[in-house]
Amino acid sequence: MARSSTRPTSRDVAQAAGVSQAAVSLVLGDKWRGRVSETTAERVREAARELGYRPNLAARNLRLGRTRTVLLVVPALTTEFFAGVYTGAARVAARHGFGVVLYPSPEGIGPARDPFASAQAALDGVIASSMAADALTAIRGDQLPLVMLDSDPEGSLGAATVNLDIADGVRQVAEHLLALGHRRILHLAADVPSWTFEMRARELAARLAAVPGTEIRTAPAPISIEGALTATEAALTAPGPRPTAVVCDDDKLAAGAYKALRRLGLRVPDDVSVTGLDDLALATALDPELTTVRLDAELFGERGMEALLAVLEGREPEHGDIPVELVVRASTAPPRTP
Amino acid sequence: MARSSTRPTSRDVAQAAGVSQAAVSLVLGDKWRGRVSETTAERVREAARELGYRPNLAARNLRLGRTRTVLLVVPALTTEFFAGVYTGAARVAARHGFGVVLYPSPEGIGPARDPFASAQAALDGVIASSMAADALTAIRGDQLPLVMLDSDPEGSLGAATVNLDIADGVRQVAEHLLALGHRRILHLAADVPSWTFEMRARELAARLAAVPGTEIRTAPAPISIEGALTATEAALTAPGPRPTAVVCDDDKLAAGAYKALRRLGLRVPDDVSVTGLDDLALATALDPELTTVRLDAELFGERGMEALLAVLEGREPEHGDIPVELVVRASTAPPRTP
DNA sequence: GAGGGGACGTTATACGTAACACTTGGAGGC
DNA sequence: GCCTCCAAGTGTTACGTATAACGTCCCCTC
Structure with missing residues (x-):
């Protein structure tokens, strides 16, 4: 011994x-x-x-010059969405002998600080979600292979991107509401400087503008139930004709909208229709259950990891957005004719 | 150059x-x-x-024989609770030049598989939450310093433990319901083999047994809204007098209970009172807002990391549970006198 | 003017692993 | 009887860092 x-x-x-x-x-x-x-x-x-x-992993990593470890930078862990992304990424990684380390940006969704101080582990690559330009350039400066999740395909400084087809989801929401007869719509928009949210606003406005007589108003709100509550209440008590539908950038915002509507004595969907985006467990916990866009978080994570592996092996990552699906539940109905 | x-x-x-x-x-x-x-x-x-x-971190780690990285093993990332734990732990860690790597056990709450395959990083220590004995012994076999979160202080094989005073939270819930006049109580129990949940059942039963004429029924349910829905519906349609209050092991279960009650045409709190545990954002998204026990997740994470640092430095970790607080909202009221 | 001691460095080494370049003993071929 | 070849290993090196141990100067003191 x-x-x-x-x-x-x-x-x-x-x-x-x-x-x-x-x-x-x-x-x-x-x-x-x-x-x-x-x-x-x-x-x-x-x-x-x-x-x-x-x-001894440190010795092996030093000898081999690689760690078979990648970093997954996520905006926050406040919903189960990124749990799914992690699960998918870790599954693919495990198949290739890789490990995934998680870096939850402490500030919530928004600019991330220094992903490398957190994990002293040396890294082979990074998958990053919804990050601001400063953190992105910090990573690029490190020359690490990088895959961006849900980021501007044009402006990512040449990094590979993997995107959910949220633009299509927003279009489906718009079509659904237009088909029901809604014409005055409130967009409860996540107040976060990120490409994905700007894109949602653009896409929604574009689709609604295609139908004459529609009217869209935007209420920015921080991504929290309280923030959404305040913003929705303010927007709905503003002068002018009341919107008949509220389109929310995510399910959490929709939960806040529900509370605001209850407080104003308005019923969903009789007085106002509401839609979300994500299809979290929260969506079916609400009463009535929320019409929302289902995102396949695990597939998203898998595709992200596959893209990073491709980059690491010098291959070209596959392209093509991941399809999303509108799930119609009880929170949307035709507007009452006044 | x-x-x-x-x-x-x-x-x-x-x-x-x-x-x-x-x-x-x-x-x-x-x-x-x-x-x-x-x-x-x-x-x-x-x-x-x-x-x-x-x-080069690998070289430094090899030379120094330590990595200044610790692993935080969490059961799942499906609620914001462990986001708070991570935030607290990472804050304390950063103050001491440490990094925290996250290992979310893929199977959800329950036995964790191999925390080390995930992070190829060499580790100085581990903080583990709610883990089963097999994973625990795997870690012990590795001789790594270990701190257990919310685990049996007696049965942890000598590992340091840091606990929330959930026993006190359960007692507060029991006192609250008893004071309101409830005597027939349904315990919607997380169907997970973990000390923390067994302890909740024990503590609740003990407190209620102290008052003559109380009656307690237990309905085990997987920790999901759907699981709780099914279990609650079955328990409330069973023969015999209906419980006047449902005590849930966490907020997510409470959301399922709400759905079951709605489906049965029962109102909260008029027909049945409901309590949760965690105080997630979900608690105030529900209608009516949920009476629940607030857990300070960030403080929990901080104390966990401080305990691990103490172990690493050969000091004795501090003892003492972290206090919790009953938050009374609109989901509890006196039972209707029949 | 001998010697002590700062100030300012340098040389050498070890951490544990993976992989390249060798060695050795024997079997087989002609 | 000599050469070749293969199985079955061994010796050595390098990865990049942190630090202990060791040199120089040169100034200051007695």
Whole structure:
């Protein structure tokens, strides 16, 4: 037995098995076919098991010059959406012998600080979601392979992007409401400087503008139930004809809108229709259940990781947005004719 | 300029500054007081900036034998609770030059698989929440310093534990309902084999048993809105007198209970009172707003990290549970006298 | 003017691993 | 009987960093 105060190294294993350290490395690295006899290999494995040997990752990483670890930068962990993204990414990563480390930007959605101070681990690459330009350039400065999630395909400084087809989701929401007969619409917009939210506003306005007689108003709100409550209440008590539908940038905002409507004595969907985006568990916890756009978070994570692996191997990542789906529930109905 | 194909090393910086590699290490490691002149130090810093030098973490970790990285094992990221725990832990960690890596157990709350395959990073220690015995022993086998969150203080194999005083929260809920006059109570219990949930059931039963004439029924449910819906519906349509209050093991279960009650045509709190536990954003998104127990997730994370730092430094971690607070909202009221 | 001691560095080494380049003993071919 | 070839390993090196141990000057003191 080697001295038990410190962790056993491959050299300890070698000594216990009566072979050289190189042989241990070959056997445990599964590169011994035709180089080491089966009996010797088994002896080495036995010794490793006996000593409870675990390779020193720092040494391996230094030697190999790579870590098989990637960083997933997510805006926040306040919904289950990014749990799904992580799950998908980790699943694909595991299949390729990679690990995924999570960096939740502490400030919530918005500019992230320094993703590298958090994980002292050396990294092979980064998947980043909804990040502001400063953090992005910090990463680029590090020359690390990068994949951006839900980011401007044009303005990403050449980084690969993987996007959900949220533009299509917004279009589906618009079509749905127009088909029901809504013409005065309030857009409860996430008050966050991010491409994805700007794009949603653009897409919604464009689609509604195609139908004459429609009217759109925008209420910016921080992504929280309280923030959405305040913004919605203010927008609905403003002078002028009341909107008949509220389109929310995400389900959490919709929950705030529900509260505002209740407080104003308005009923969903009889007085006002409401739509969300994400299809969180929250969507079906609300009463009435929320009409929203379902995003496949796990597939999103899988595609993100696959794209990063492609970049790491020098291949061209696949293109094409991930489809989304409108889920019609009880929160939307035709407007009451006044 | 060094060859630009590869990342600059401290040796490249040394050459650029006209000093030895050791001098670079001293200056950049801030250990140069009285060993290197101010002008030379500045020259080194300038060269490092110029080349965009970033130290190789793998090499540093190997040399120092530690990584200043700890792993936070959380059961799942499906609520904002563990976002708070992470935020608190990361804040304390940053103050001590540590990083926190997150390992979300993919199976949700319950036994975790192999926390080490996920993060290839070498680790100095682990903070683990609500884990089953198998994962725990895997970690212990690794000899890594360990702090358990919300775990049995007796049965943790000697690991340090940091707990929220959930037992007190459950007692407060029981007192509140008893004071309102409730005597027939349904416990909607998380169907997860974990000490924290067993303890809640025990504590609730014990407190209620102290008052004669009380009756408690238990309905186990998976922690999801759908699961809680099914379990609650079954329990409330069972023969016998209907419970007048539902005590839920967490807010998510409470959301499911709300749905079941709506479906059965029962109103909260007029027909049935409901309580939760966690005080998530969801609690105030529900209608009526949920009476629940507020847990200070960030403080929980801070205390967990502080305990781990104590263990790492050979100190004794502080003891004492973190207080919790009953938040009375609109979901509880006296039972209607039949 | 001998010697002590700061100020300012440098040289050398080890951390644990993976992989390249060798060695050795024997079997087989001609 | 000599050469070749292969199986089965071993010796050595490098990855990039932090630090202990070791040199120089040169000034200051006795």
